[in-house]
Amino acid sequence: MRAAWRAAVFFFGLGRRAKRTKVFFALGLVPVLLSLLFRMRHALSIAPRGFSGEFFYSNVILPFYVQFLVLMLALFFGTSVVLEEVEGRTLAYLLTRPLSRPAAVLGKFAASAGHALAVLNIGLFGSFLILKIERAGDPSAWLSVARDSAVLDLSLLCYLSLFTLMGTFVKRAIFFGLLFCFGWENVIAFFPGLTQKLAIAHYVKSLIPQPPGQTFSFLRLMLEPSPPLFAVLILAGLTVVFLAAAGLVFSQKEYVTEN
Amino acid sequence: MTPVIQTRKLSKWYGNILGLSEVSLEIGPGITGLLGPNGAGKSTLMKLLTGQLKPSLGRVLLAGEGVWNNPALFRRIGYCPEHDSFYEDTTGRQFLDGLLRLHGFGAAEAARRTESALRLVEIWGDENRLIRGYSRGMRQRLKVAQALAHDPEILILDEPLNGLDPLGKRKIIRLIKELKAGNRTILVSSHVLPEVEALTRDIRLLHQGKIIAAGDIHDIRDLIDAHPHVVALRCDRPRKLAARLMEEPHVLKVHFGPDGLLTLETDNRDLFFGGLPALVVELDLEIEEITSPDDNLQAVFDYLVGK
Structure with missing residues (x-):
């Protein structure tokens, strides 16, 4: 664990200076900008009637996270854990240190997770404050955003570990990752029976409360949601399994750089 | 050890x-x-x-x-x-x-x-x-x-x-x-x-x-030296130089190419290059170019593997 911590500190420092982190920090501010725009329209009384901050948060901001930003953060940070080292030919520096291979993967995963979670939460809490400023004194509002944050964090870690695993053995991991995110994860949700449970998105959406009586929601489940505790256990379990598999693959696989 | x-x-x-x-x-x-x-x-x-x-x-x-x-x-x-x-x-x-x-x-x-x-x-x-x-x-x-x-x-x-x-x-x-x-x-x-x-x-x-x-490395060099080295020379009077070089025991072959190019083989590269300046002065030659087409590692390896 000490070695993984050393690797995490090293890669966290490297990641702060990486272009990818800067681009995603900018992308992470999109919900904040959208919230600001909404607020301005509201202040100018040009927002549609009944289109409240609450509604905007649940139907625009949250779907943006669940269906786009979480996936993109996980895909680009996750696949880069190993692929970046292989393609950048810096793997030799890592493999010739007194650092076990699983510790190196775990450390870089932790560093990537740190950056991705920061991007996610800064935007989420920023949007919340802008859209629900009137309820800033209400503990239940904070509880609600904390719950959303926890769900998004858990889903991010789950996807991140999956793409970390994918990056250890698939060369065009981003391409296949995109297929997974916008193909499999969306299509499978419309399948009847237990098939929908083969998508990570099913468990994520099971944890997001469906507003009662609301006829329209981007995040509504097509079929039956799983119980919340079961969904949490599945997401946490998958994270552990994907990470362990990534460590195992990385410790057994040799990476040949092309000359 | x-x-x-x-x-x-x-x-x-x-x-x-x-x-x-x-x-x-x-x-x-x-x-x-x-x-x-x-x-x-x-x-x-x-x-x-x-x-x-x-x-x-x-x-x-x-x-x-x-x-x-x-x-x-x-x-x-x-x-x-x-x-x-x-x-x-x-x-x-x-x-x-x-x-x-x-x-x-x-x-x-x-x-x-x-x-x-x-x-x-x-x-x-x-x-x-x-x-x-x-x-x-x-x-x-x-x-x-x-x-x-x-x-x-x-x-x-x-x-x-x-x-x-x-x-x-x-x-x-x-x-x-x-x-x-x-x-x-x-x-x-x-x-x-x-x-x-x-x-x-x-x-x-x-x-x-x-x-x-x-x-x-010296043993290996000796092994390499047992094989002839190719040297290419371009000068104003290649025939005169060739005639003089053929008198040297370490020069094995001389071949005339286009534009005054002389390609020769020697079994003692050091002796050849050591004596060349004196020869140039003696014959009053103008040397335009000297190259060793096989003076590279690949050629050395080719010798060693018998190509």
């Missing part, structure tokens, strides 16, 4: 391509040169020695231990990769300090070692510049610095002189020779014969994935 680096019938295939074939080596303390043309398998061997690749067949032992998935061994090994690759958005100091922290050194010790290593390779002064702004020579020296900053007993340097100017080469050669002290085992690869010659007399010749000669 117990060998520090040992391989037994080491082979490596990349799919159907043979990278290394039944290489058995025993290398002890001191500097050993690994010489071979591009594509000979030098980098493959070095990656196998540093546990980056798994052998297809055979064994690798460093200090008596297997190297694949043996991270503890890397406290004792320093490796300089061939590729010019770095974490470009870091400074030289951050790069080295970070790698030392991966070794488990505390902040103060890592900082001290970083400064010491950067001073040794003469980058101190540019330590806070981004690596992407470093010259090729500085990058090469930084790679050497990261290999030796943790003070390893075994140094494996893959083409450390690549891309350096003559002055830079001289500095690194001097540094490697200084590192020899303290009973270190240093394996240096190169495809340039004079570079290796400047570093050590103990060499291993690698060709098409096989060790074809091992031992003292």
